[in-house]
Amino acid sequence: MSDETTSEGPPESAAVLESMTLLATLSTAATLRESVAQRRAGRDPSAQEPADQATARLQNTGQTLMDLLMQMALSRVPLEQREEEPLPHAVRHFDLLMKMRRAERLTQAMHQHLLSLYPAVSEELVEEARRTHDEIEQFLADAPAEDADEGPHLSDVLERGMSLIVWVRHEV
Template sequence: MADDGSSERTSAALLQSMALLATLSTAADVNQAMKERRAGHDPAAQETPGRARAGLQAACETLMEVLMQLLMGPVSHDAEAPPTHADAVRHFDCLMKLRRAERLTHAVHQRLLSLYPDVSEALVEEARVVEQQLTALRAEDADATVSFGAAIERAIGLVVWARHEVA
């Protein structure tokens, strides 16, 4: 059976779709950051306790949603079989969610810093470590010493701890 080029067209369409999704995701992040800046909120600056608590609660809620999606997302497949387009899409989706979890964890860390010393130093440090682990996972760092499941579970623990300590 002769290849009519449909496989190449499918692959090209798949890559274009993923590139568009990544572009839209980045544009949404930039748009949100610009709105914050225009409203006079510098993400690197200390926030008032009330604003930091509200932002922390929102970030924790969204982070938990993303972490649950990541935890439920892995699908087993035959390691011997060649990768399919569906495998590529699942991998890309996982990388996008890991990047979002990183950004949310960074926001949690920043807001915890704004609340320090009203929150424990150990909690602030845990947020920093979790962010590093998520970054290593997304970068597929060969030196990463944490597994996917362990990193996600640790991030969930961070959210629970932050909710408990800030409540």
């Protein structure tokens, strides 16, 4: 039997952790690349946008955020009631944090688009976008201590994010 045909066992922890580190690095690089491309194209994310552009971007960002929040919500549904091994648990937690970081960026973008539409949208909606962003940031700050009782819980963060998107769809 040759080395090529031998079955591989479960991945080693070091290899999985190295892959997660690489994924986090690539994610950060992609975000930076996107930001640089936006600036080179003459778009300042903190600047006011024309209403039609802000509306279109708000709708796209809201749909992307809703998809992401639904992925996180569905990934938390237990398939079986059993003890999870440490490595799969770490990978699942890492995936949640990566998605939550993306949700934080999307919520910040939604807030900026809403500011561009103000006063055509309510001040309460703009403020809710800011509070939702802050709650996601707080969740991420508390995330290393998964069992911490302080700060927002995942279900609360997901619910608030989904409520924001529904409110935006209703008002915009």
